[in-house]
Every structure is written in structure tokens, then in C-alpha cells.
Amino acid sequence: MAPAAVIVGPPGAGKTTVGQTLAALLDVPFLDADAVIEAKAGKPIPEIFIDDGEPAFRAMEREAVAGTLGSFEGIFALGGGAIMDPGTRAALAPHTVVFLSVELPDAVKRVGLGAGRPLLSVNPRATLKYLMEQRRPLYAEVATHTIATDGREPEAIAAQLAALLAPAGDATT
Ligand SMILES: Nc1ncnc2c1ncn2[C@@H]1O[C@H](COP(=O)(O)OP(=O)(O)OP(=O)(O)O)[C@@H](O)[C@H]1O
Numbered sequence: 585m586a587p588a589a590v591i592v593g594p595p596g597a598g599k600t601t602v603g604q605t606l607a608a609l610l611d612v613p614f615l616d617a618d619a620v621i622e623a624k625a626g627k628p629i630p631e632i633f634i635d636d637g638e639p640a641f642r643a644m645e646r647e648a649v650a651g652t653l654g655s656f657e658g659i660f661a662l663g664g665g666a667i668m669d670p671g672t673r674a675a676l677a678p679h680t681v682v683f684l685s686v687e688l689p690d691a692v693k694r695v696g697l698g699a700g701r702p703l704l705s706v707n708p709r710a711t712l713k714y715l716m717e718q719r720r721p722l723y724a725e726v727a728t729h730t731i732a733t734d735g736r737e738p739e740a741i742a743a744q745l746a747a748l749l750a751p752a753g754d755a756t757t
């Protein structure tokens with residue numbers, strides 16, 4: 585049992601938006617790792633960061649990702665920083681992993697840099713830039729497919745992915 589695809593990428597890449605549309609196209613369920621962690625912890629992510637700190641959050645995330653990878657058949661979107669953890673990266677190795685890439689201008693427009701993102705609470709634009717640069721090689725390392733999303737509609741990206749993921753022979757001619 586394995587997800588049809590795992591989606592990774594920075595905040596604002598469109599993991600949730602594209603992932604939900606893709607799941608609907610493939611008629612499979614969609615799951616966000618952040619939601620799994622919040623349900624297990626019984627509190628929102630900003631509170632986990634405040635109460636427990638980032639290392640504890642990454643450990644919860646590693647456990648949630650590994651557990652879900654072994655039991656979920658659908659589209660599974662990870663949190664933007666999940667690939668920072670070596671254990672999480674290792675767990676992704678046998679899976680179909682889609683890196684939704686986005687450059688800073690579109691990411692800033694999409695994220696809005698408002699509340700609710702603990703790592704972007706101070707100097708959000710510069711921090712997002714730094715995080716994206718630091719993480720890009722790690723997204724690329726775990727990815728089996730990379731799709732640039734800048735200037736593209738989520739529906740078009742989801743349709744491209746659905747075609748990419750459809751088993752050979754599924755296409756009707
Ligand atoms: N390709 C796109 N073009 C324009 N807007 C987009 C695109 N993808 C997503 N958006 C918009 O950007 C915002 C963030 O998208 P979304 O929540 O799907 O990103 P995410 O990668 O899941 O982010 P997070 O890491 O915060 O979970 C939403 O308002 C969404 O509608």
C-alpha cells in the first residue's frame with residue numbers, strides 16, 4: 585500500500601490546491617501531513633512550535649509521514665519543511681514524489697505572508713527566500729518528478745500530473 589503520489593514543495597507551491605484537484609481527477613482521497621500532525625497533537629501547528637519547538641515538531645512530522653506512507657492510497661501533501669529531516673527523506677525513497685517548484689515572486693504572492701506560519705513570523709519575505717534556497721536541493725533530491733508552477737493555473741498543473749501518473753494503458757485514444 586502506497587500513496588499514488590506524495591507532493592513536496594515550499595509554502596505557496598500549491599501542494600494543497602493542486603493536490604486536491606489531482607485527487608479529484610484520479611478519484612482518490614487527499615491528505616495533508618500538517619492535518620495528520622495537528623489531529624495527533626490535538627493542537628494547531630503554531631502552538632506545537634511554541635509549546636514543543638521545531639525539533640519536536642519535525643519528529644512528530646517524521647512519524648506522521650512514515651505512518652501515512654505505509655497506509656494511505658491517495659495524494660499526500662507534505663509540509664513545506666518536511667524534507668529537512670533526514671529520516672523523512674529516507675522514508676520517501678521508494679515513493680512517487682512530485683516537487684512543485686515556485687520562484688520567490690509567485691510564492692510571496694500566493695503565501696501572502698500573513699499569520700499562521702511560525703517560521704515566517706519574523707522578516708517573512710527574506711526568511712521565505714532563505715528557506716526556499718536552503719531547501720531547493722532537498723526537494724530535488726527526493727523528487728521523482730518536478731513541475732514548475734510559476735504563472736500556471738492549478739487546474740493545468742493537476743491535469744499534467746494526472747496524465748503523468750496514469751498507469752500506461754489507461755489513456756483512451
Ligand atoms: N498555480 C497557482 N497559481 C496561482 N495561485 C495558486 C497556485 N497554486 C496555489 N495558489 C494559491 O496560493 C495559495 C497557497 O496555495 P496552497 O495552500 O495550495 O499552497 P501550499 O503549497 O499547500 O502551501 P503550504 O505550504 O502553506 O501548505 C492559495 O491561495 C492558492 O489558491
Ligand SMILES: O=C(O)C1=C[C@@H](O)[C@@H](O)[C@H](O)C1
Pocket residue numbers: 595618629662663664665666701702703
Ligand atoms: O515550511 C515549513 O517549515 C513549514 C510549513 C508548514 O506546512 C508546516 O508544516 C509548518 O508550519 C512548517
Ligand SMILES: [Mg+2]
Pocket residue numbers: 599600601616661
Ligand atoms: Mg498546504
